[in-house]
Amino acid sequence: MSSDHILFVDHLSMRFGGIVAVNELSFGAERRKITALIGPNGAGKTTVFNCITGFYKPTSGAMRLTHDDGHTIQLGSLNDFRISKQAKVARTFQNIRLFPGMTALENLMVAQHNALMRASGLTLLGLIGAPSWRAAEKNAIDLARTWLERVDLLDRADDAAGNLPYGDQRRLEIARAMCTEPALLCLDEPAAGLNARESASLSELLLSIRAEQGTSILLIEHDMSVVMEISDHVVVMDYGVKIAEGTPQHVRDDPKVIAAYLGADEEEAIAVMESGT
């Protein structure tokens, strides 16, 4: 096990009553790399995400997050909002969860809540309009502007998020997650519902985030063209257990993966896998 894992999931299990959604799952996400979590529908990928980001308390197992300075945090011991605040894990949602009645810019400002809260002296400095607060607010707007530019939404900054087209909303959600300045970015099906051109620009965006911000990325994705293109490491799940992991190339040729995705029909499997490259 190389020590440069930003996240290590250790024998994670999650049961809902009698249903075992995730069973003894172990995998690592390497620092400054893109790790993809794939698998057929109902494999338990989103459950893993919800455990990592604190929305579920896992039945057993541990999730360790190691920051760049070597500081290790047990994610299981933190409450929901602290995962983002202290462990610096940001996430997006499978069904987009923006603040639809707020503008794109406001969405990005809300994401900087904790930093701004400190700068506004828990509201008191902000209420009297202290210069330090004004400067902090300006910086926050600049950061938001930078991210709007990165996701190509600068001209829609003052439009309500709910009014944006679907693809723009997906990108805005990623920008919003990045505005929390995370160490680990968890994306739940970021390419869902995007057309080929939008998927390609999404891949570019994710690669640039990894390169420029040095953010580690963990993503769930069904769009194999995106997964194969950008992932450094792929973990395949089925029925709550890990069935394969390795480089995209390695995983793609694994017969167990092909069987999981397509049942026993091998010819069909090969045909689809080839079209995916």
Add this chain to the structure above:
Amino acid sequence: MQASRAPGIAFIFKKALISALVALVLFSLMIGVRTEAGPQGLLVYETRFGDLAAMVAAVFGGSIVVELLRQWWGPVGTIRVVPPQVTSTLAVAGRWVAPVLLVFTFLVPVIFYDQRYILDLGILVLTYVMLGWGLNVVVGLAGLLDLGYVAFYAVGAYSYALLATNFGLSFWVCLPLAGILAAFWGVLLGFPVLRLRGDYLAIVTLAFGEIIRLVIINWQSLTGGPNGVSGIPRPTLFGIPLDNSDNGLAALLRIEFSPTHRIVFLFYLILALALLTNWVTIRLRRLPIGRAWEALREDEVACRALGINTTTTKLTAFATGAMFGGFAGAFFATRQGFISPESFTFQESALVLAIVVLGGMGSQLGVALAALAMIGGFELFRGLDQFRMLVFGMAMVLLMIWRPRGLIGHRAPTVFLERNQAISSDLVKEGHG
């Protein structure tokens, strides 16, 4: 949307017929038959089928008129055809409403100096404007439905009344204390309801309002129970009393004493308090805490994913709203000079909530207009006696047909890069409780 435009005559007729049928069933016993004690004490009844027929006919005709009006003006969900000139004129007028209203409010005591009734009404309207603005923080911004807001009003009023009568503290010392105490009770209410949403939140806050009232009624040794607290000191202008004494304001300024001085002073006092509420709220909206409130109303799960502590965010919303309620309560106590639990019934909570909802949740100007319409308009129809409630109800129904999101439904963004454009009410969420 286009497809469902202009339903035919048959549809309108059918709808009117159904309404008339419902009216017939409802009114057949209420209006059609009247029972009275006869000469020997026996119950006799008379039939009034003529009146019944008139009512049913009125409902039938009214239904057709409403349906035609809806088609002409366009309810929600259809495209409104309003000439662009009208729209732009309205937009210009909209920009001027707030400043004009503010200047007018400042001038009310000057214009209506001799009309005590108008001044009293103005004070009443402003009290409700302030309460509406306070509740707006909780309901309009944070999206937490609070049916027990009157509890904080009561806490503020009793705080001032008891501190002033028992310890002789002045109004200006008690005012912040009343606000702090009310905020404290806001946090106390906030804790148990943190996990509740929607209907459940509404029920618990409703109960909280009743609990406070019942405690006040039954804790006789402290609050005087149903007898209330009397002899509450009148406010002073920073120590200078506004009465007929030798060291009163009139004597100091060497002008003739008039009881109107105190009324005018009260008017400006509540105006200042209301404007303070407004200023703080507008300010808070642009601060991270205010944005977190609105984000909470939009999507609580997303808030948690962004590292926002939803617990403290909700509690601060409750506390801030309660604090303004407490200020308003202290003002109420000093204005009345006497308070009793009867002033703090659920009716008050409902009225303030109606003001917030009618005004358009989250809109400061909307709430002010709604308070003016609800309190002032209610007075306006005083001449109509028992039909007052009917007019009131009718106005509510009409408003809910044409303006279901309140008078001012759109939301103004708190920060913008280039264009400050309002957000349509269709996108803004109402919160889940």
